[in-house]
Amino acid sequence: MAQAESDVHAGEAFVGIDDDEEKARAIAENDLQGSRKQASVIYGDIGTSPLYVYSSTFSAQPSWQDLVGALSIIIWSLTLIVTVKYCFIVLSADDDGQGGTFALYSLLARYTNISRRDPREIPGIRLQRFETGDLKTGGKSLRGLLEKSRTIQFFLQFIGVLGVSMVMADGVLTPAQSVLGAIQGIKVANPNLGTSAIVGISCGILVAFFLIQPFGTSKIGTMFAPVVAIWLLFNLCAGIYNLAVHDYTVLKAFSPHFAFSYLVRNGHEGWKSLGGLLLAFTGVEALFADLGAFSKRAVQLSWICLAYPCLLIAYIGQAAYISHDETKQAFTNPFFNTVPPGTLYFSLVIAILAAIVASQAMITSTFQLLTQIMRLSYFPHIKVIHTSQTFHEQVYMPMANWLLMIGTVIITAVYNNTTSLGNAYGVCVITVTFITTCMVSLVAILVWRLPAYIVVPLWLVFASLDAAFLSSVYEKVPDGAWFTLLLAFILSCLFTLWRFGKECQWEAESQDQLSPQALLFPTTATKGPVALTSTFGGTPISTVPGLGIFFDKSGITDTLPPSFFQFVIKFAARPAVVVLFNMRPLPVPTVPLTDRYIIRRVSEIDSCYAVTLRHGYTDNILYPGLAQDVVQQIAISIAKGRRNDMTAAELDMMQSSRNSPTVYILGKETIKIGWPSVLSPKAYLRSWLLWTFLWLRENSRTKLADLDIDADKVVEVGFIKEL
Structure with missing residues (x-):
């Protein structure tokens, strides 16, 4: 017939640009436009962390040494975990443009025979398994172990699913934490405002935000495009002001010596405080999970050029103010108590708007991950509405949206303040980063074919960092973290159950x-x-x-x-x-x-x-x-x-x-x-x-x-x- 029978891949539907120079300009323009939207969506979560990091870390006015030690941990966490690990390593481990822990598992499954597939969808399968001779010595042994052991295969599958579940559980907490943190700033202007009023205002804002989700990530991102950029730049200016006016000596925190001294000096209490300090990089999982909705280069550009320097200066400036605070109460509300004079009301408005965008970051991540697991038969089909002509994974899911809204409002009402919520918040993030570290290491050996002697030392460095935070945050399980762990476990069981049923169904249907x-x-x-x-x-x-x-x-x-x-x-x-x-x-x-x-x-x-x-x-x-x-x-x-x-x-x-x-x-x-x-x-x-x-x-x-x-x-x- 007129058309060929061979499979046609997605690229054939695109109209190519013949002129290389024009194509390069088009790509650069798209990346810059994407970079602007990243600042409004992806960095809303990690960008609003200055609202509550110090208050979640200290229960009393810290000494100068402890303050600088904590600041040093924040600086090096943002540098090593977010910048080096995520921006330059993890973002390269995408699965056809998709991000998240399950995309890592899907990528491994394409290069190793570790996953069962629907036999009736053979035309769509693209197994890209390398020849044994193409792998390094360590890669050969590792792949052989993975392909022979059903136990290891199930474990990999489960931790991939667990990572997705953790991000989704975090998606219920992030809007509550961010909006509560912003609304609590009203207490600085009006100390008589009660907790019930703060909770009521927060719930109203959250409901309104979920109601505009049908407009789509792109339109919402464009609507709020300046918000987080202004928020980050305001933090930059406030940080510079505090640094110049109060205590520039906190810049010594760039020396990792202060971080180690802080942990050694404070012993068990210093180790426990890591559970509060890790809130500085909550939202880092959104950088990777939202990759399907944006481009890798845009994420890297917006982080390196905007978010990273602004956040560093913000934390440094807050530390400079707190170190000379005579009231010894600035750490309890570190952002609003440290803003320059005359900017309180402006900071309150921009903080609320930034918190709303922080919620968008996790909502977008949840939609991204649900799309992935539905495509890979780990979740029943629910209605998906595509909201962008440019990015395939910018979607809106009505059912998921309303369930998230209900869960977030309930969490806001139950926990009612960021200190209580902080006990539950963050456990999922650090678990996901640890899972990501391990799975990217497997990708590096089996997909990128890097020698094990290069990958293993890097894995030890990043896994040790993750493990330090992970061990401290699990002490919060009795104080509230049990909720997120329970929710993630229930979701993991649901996803695994659906996949098990689908595999049994495929086996029965293969006879047809x-x-x-x-x-x-x-x-x-x-x-x-x-x-x-x-x-x-x-x-x-x-x-x-x-x-x-x-x-x-x-x-x-x-x-x-x-x-x-x-x-x-x-x-x-x-x-x-x-x-x-x-x-x-x-x-x-x-x-x-x-x-x-x-x-x-x-x-x-x-x-x-x-x-x-x-x-x-x-x-x-x-x-x-x-x-x-x-x-x-x-x-x-x-x-x-x-x-x-x-x-x-x-x-x-x-x-x-x-x-x-x-x-x-x-x-x-x-x-x-x-x-x-x-x-x-x-x-x-x-x-x-x-x-x-x-x-x-x-x-x-x-x-x-x-x-x-x-x-x-x-x-x-x-x-x-x-x-």
Whole structure:
């Protein structure tokens, strides 16, 4: 036919720029525009940490040595963990532009055989496993260990899922922490304001913010573009002012000697205070998780040129003020108590706006991660609305949005202040950074093929930093961190359960791959009687007038979809014209009509065509006129193809099908659990897990829920599979 059968990747849908210089300018312009939006979205979370870091670290006025020691830890944490590790190393470990711990697991799964896949989606699989000889010695041994051990494979899968769950749990806490921290500034102006009023104002702001999420990350980012930039620059100016007016000697904190001295001098209490100091880099996980919504270069530019220097000076300036504070209360509200005279009300307004954007950073991360886990079959399909023509992963999920809103409002009301919330906040962040450190190290050896003697020392450095913070923050579990850990554990179990059920479903469905020869006899494209094969009773097949469009999930060549062969077996009939219809999404906004259809003749069956519809994420493909467009594209393909004695008859058949009844046939799969005959705890556990999976499956949204076709033209063919 006119179109080739080979898979077409997303890049083919783009129109290239011939001139290299023009292309370079376009890329640079996009990066700079993206950089501006990063400041308004990604850095909202980490950028608002100056509101509460010192108050979460100290319970009494610190000495100069302790203050500078804590400042030194903040400086080197932002430098080593955020700048060096995340900006220059972790951001390079993306999976086709996607970020987050699960993207790391997905990347590893593409380069090592550690994950089971849906056998009916073979055309979409791109296993890029290197030859053994291409790996370094350490890489060969490591890959062999991963591919042979089912225990290690499950562990990798679980920590990947756990990382996603931790970020999502943090997404419930971040809006509450940021907005409460900003609203508490009102107490500086009005000390008589009660806690209930602060909580009420915070909840009102949070509800309003979740209500504007349908506008999308891009529009919200543009709306708030100046906010965090102004916020960061204000922190920069305030820091410089405090440094010049109060105590410039705190600049000694750039020496790591003060950080080590602080920990040694304070012993156990110094170690515990790391749980408060790590709040300085909460939000770092958003840099990586939001990568799908923006570009890597934009993240790096905006951090190095704007966020990093502004935050450093902000913490240094606060320390300079606190060190000479005669009231000995400045540390309790470190941002509002240290702003320059006459700027309190301005700082209050800009802090509230920045806190709102901080909430956006984690909401965006949650949407990104949900998109990833749905694509990789770890979560049921929920409604996804694409909100950008430029970035594929800028999405809005109504159900997730409302659940986040409810959770955040409840958390705000229960914890009611940043000190209490700080006990629960941060445990997820440092857990995610530790998981990320370990998984990026595996990527470096197995994907980047770096020698182990380079990777292992770097892993030891960053893992030791993460472990120090991690060990301190887990002391907060009884004081509130239990909530985030429990929420993350529940989400992890849900994701793992869904994946387990899907793998069992795939195994059962793999038996449903029938070839035309296994179903019909004789299988020729000539006119004449056709019957089912002896396997299915040998019943003659009658032909009924009309066009039948059978939805084909996999689109695998030389196999028939269950919707078709179940229809033929049950009714001993087939439509005059059969279309096996497969939809293949591409990560582009739209696919031109001329490039949208891949059509081939199924030579074994008369008047049967396999049609693959490639579409972008903004294309409306399931609409009332779909059948007419499919028939037209098939006719065009026939006319452009090699002509023979059958060409005229085929064209006549397609013409007559335009005026014939049309029916859309979907497969309706009912899954039943085969309860074990042998009494064993493992078998019964499996059955109960599958029962839970099936309950979730029956109550989740189907991928064809947006089918905008007349209901009286849709037929569901039911069949039963046993797990």
